[in-house]
Amino acid sequence: MKIKAWFRTxxxxxxxxxxxxxxxxxxxxxxxxxxxxxxxxxxxxxxRGMLALLRYDDDTEKCVGCDLCEAACPSxxxxxxxxxxxxxxxxxxxxxxxxxxxxxxxxxxxxQACPVDALAMTQEFEWAVSNxxxxxxxxxxxxxxxDRAFPVKEKRLEFQHPNVAYFNVSFxxxxxxxx
Amino acid sequence: xxxxxxRLALTVSQIAVVMGVVLLTVxxxxxxxxxxxxxxxxxxxxxxxxxxxxxQPVADGLKLFFKEDIIPAGANKIMFSMAPILVLVPALxxxxxxxxxxxxxxxxxxxxxxxxxxxxxxIGVLYILAFTxxxxxxxxxGGWSSNSKYSLLGGLRAAAQLISYELNxxxxxxxxxxxxxxxxxVTITEGQLGGFWNxxxxxxxxxxxxxxxxxxxxxxxxxxxxxxxxPEAESExxxxxxTEYSGMRFAFFFLAExxxxxxxxxxxxxxFFGGWDAPLPILQxxxxxxxxxxxxxxxxxxxxxxFLFFWIRATLPRLRYDQLMRFGxxxxxxxxLGNVVITSIMAYIFH
Numbered sequence: 001m002k003i004k005a006w007f008r009t010x011x012x013x014x015x016x017x018x019x020x021x022x023x024x025x026x027x028x029x030x031x032x033x034x035x036x037x038x039x040x041x042x043x044x045x046x047x048r049g050m051l052a053l054l055r056y057d058d059d060t061e062k063c064v065g066c067d068l069c070e071a072a073c074p075s076x077x078x079x080x081x082x083x084x085x086x087x088x089x090x091x092x093x094x095x096x097x098x099x100x101x102x103x104x105x106x107x108x109x110x111x112q113a114c115p116v117d118a119l120a121m122t123q124e125f126e127w128a129v130s131n132x133x134x135x136x137x138x139x140x141x142x143x144x145x146x147d148r149a150f151p152v153k154e155k156r157l158e159f160q161h162p163n164v165a166y167f168n169v170s171f172x173x174x175x176x177x178x179x
Numbered sequence: 180x181x182x183x184x185x186r187l188a189l190t191v192s193q194i195a196v197v198m199g200v201v202l203l204t205v206x207x208x209x210x211x212x213x214x215x216x217x218x219x220x221x222x223x224x225x226x227x228x229x230x231x232x233x234x235q236p237v238a239d240g241l242k243l244f245f246k247e248d249i250i251p252a253g254a255n256k257i258m259f260s261m262a263p264i265l266v267l268v269p270a271l272x273x274x275x276x277x278x279x280x281x282x283x284x285x286x287x288x289x290x291x292x293x294x295x296x297x298x299x300x301x302i303g304v305l306y307i308l309a310f311t312x313x314x315x316x317x318x319x320x321g322g323w324s325s326n327s328k329y330s331l332l333g334g335l336r337a338a339a340q341l342i343s344y345e346l347n348x349x350x351x352x353x354x355x356x357x358x359x360x361x362x363x364x365v366t367i368t369e370g371q372l373g374g375f376w377n378x379x380x381x382x383x384x385x386x387x388x389x390x391x392x393x394x395x396x397x398x399x400x401x402x403x404x405x406x407x408x409x410p411e412a413e414s415e416x417x418x419x420x421x422t423e424y425s426g427m428r429f430a431f432f433f434l435a436e437x438x439x440x441x442x443x444x445x446x447x448x449x450x451f452f453g454g455w456d457a458p459l460p461i462l463q464x465x466x467x468x469x470x471x472x473x474x475x476x477x478x479x480x481x482x483x484x485x486f487l488f489f490w491i492r493a494t495l496p497r498l499r500y501d502q503l504m505r506f507g508x509x510x511x512x513x514x515x516l517g518n519v520v521i522t523s524i525m526a527y528i529f530h
Binding site for chain 2: 015018019021022023025026029030031032033035
């Protein structure tokens with residue numbers, strides 16, 4: 001047995017075994033590389049990517065400016081300036097809505113906190129920019145992300161519970177309540 | 180006068196052809212190394228520049244050429260700019276004595292010359308050994324003059340490693356010299372013609388295969404290749420002796436490493452595997468066309484050795500420093516010495 005081990009050392013047996021292994025991989029060439037910018041890996045459906053603001057199918061914003069997302073956010077990404085809908089004192093909307101995505105940790109708590117489902121997480125993640133301030137997104141940019149990520153929009157209900165209607169924004173032709 | 184001009188023109192054109200082929204091979208090697216390594220590791224390698232990434236060497240060269248050339252503060256400027264040249268020139272100059280094809284004499288305008296070897300020096304082997312040792316100076320100076328601890332450590336490691344393994348290269352070659360009785364690479368190759376059983380790696384009275392293995396291992400160590408790449412150990416010394424280099428100076432070190440690989444493969448082919456000789460006499464083209472197959476077999480053998488370099492790199496991890504020294508002095512040196520003794524006894528009895 002000792003002679004055998006000695007002989008194996010003499011002919012570099014272990015190294016030859018390793019070289020056989022690498023040669024096997026060369027001959028059976030099956031790369032596991034995905035050529036990333038050309039071929040993209042499918043993402044899971046619950047992937048938490050870029051945040052977006054949504055609209056209803058008549059292009060009115062869902063957001064009612066309630067500030068709950070701002071309160072829920074652990075890293076103070078969101079800044080909401082709420083205001084009354086002009087001419088409709090009972091309804092509010094987000095006059096300004098900022099998200100500093102440099103601080104976002106993509107936990108999704110703002111999405112869970114939103115009472116009207118106005119926030120959503122998209123599958124986008126290629127958001128490398130050359131200027132860091134480009135990641136401080138305003139309402140128009142967030143709405144644009146929502147528009148391109150969710151082309152199928154939720155239908156705005158004509159008749160809703162009064163409380164929900166209270167939250168809803170921009171009801172231009174809301175029927176008068178009958179008392 | 181006329182003869183001098185013709186001889187000069189012939190030699191310069193020979194040098195131009197050899198240098199062109201060597202530098203093209205270097206460019207090809209940088210791509211092939213990455214490709215072969217990737218294939219062995221189930222990757223793809225460079226795929227972006229050109230179809231299947233075949234234009235990658237061009238892109239690399241352009242990038243290195245236009246990069247900023249930084250000389251670090253506190254560096255010795257003269258030594259710092261001289262070191263890459265001192266590495267590259269010996270690596271390229273060694274090709275002067277390598278015979279690529281049959282050792283024919285051709286007469287052009289009344290001048291006798293050998294078309295397939297730039298210069299048939301009668302001390303070719305010594306010449307190559309001497310110039311590869313000068314290359315070590317470039318590495319040590321480059322490491323020292325950078326004014327960086329990593330570079331200095333890399334340079335010192337290179338010094339110790341090259342001295343230890345230079346010895347083994349020299350002793351491994353001695354066996355071949357005993358059998359051939361000449362230091363000229365052309366004469367050594369002529370002594371092995373006529374089929375693979377005449378090559379010094381397999382030839383009677385005493386096959387030099389052990390010497391060949393010693394030579395191969397020591398030459399891998401001499402060219403600073405994995406598993407002996409301690410002077411440029413990425414995981415320990417950033418990049419070793421060329422940590423502080425950038426741009427064209429870095430490219431010179433890079434070129435020199437690959438040129439050294441080709442040179443070592445050429446020397447192994449010439450000394451142990453019959454140079455331009457075909458493995459079987461049938462595989463050689465008859466008459467005046469023999470140079471075509473000659474150059475083909477030479478290139479094939481060199482390509483095999485270069486592939487072996489990549490193969491070993493893909494397989495083995497880096498040695499520890501004490502293991503390297505122990506292997507060089509306690510294993511390879513006694514084997515090489517024993518080979519010299521046995522070969523001289525055999526040569527004395529059978530010749």
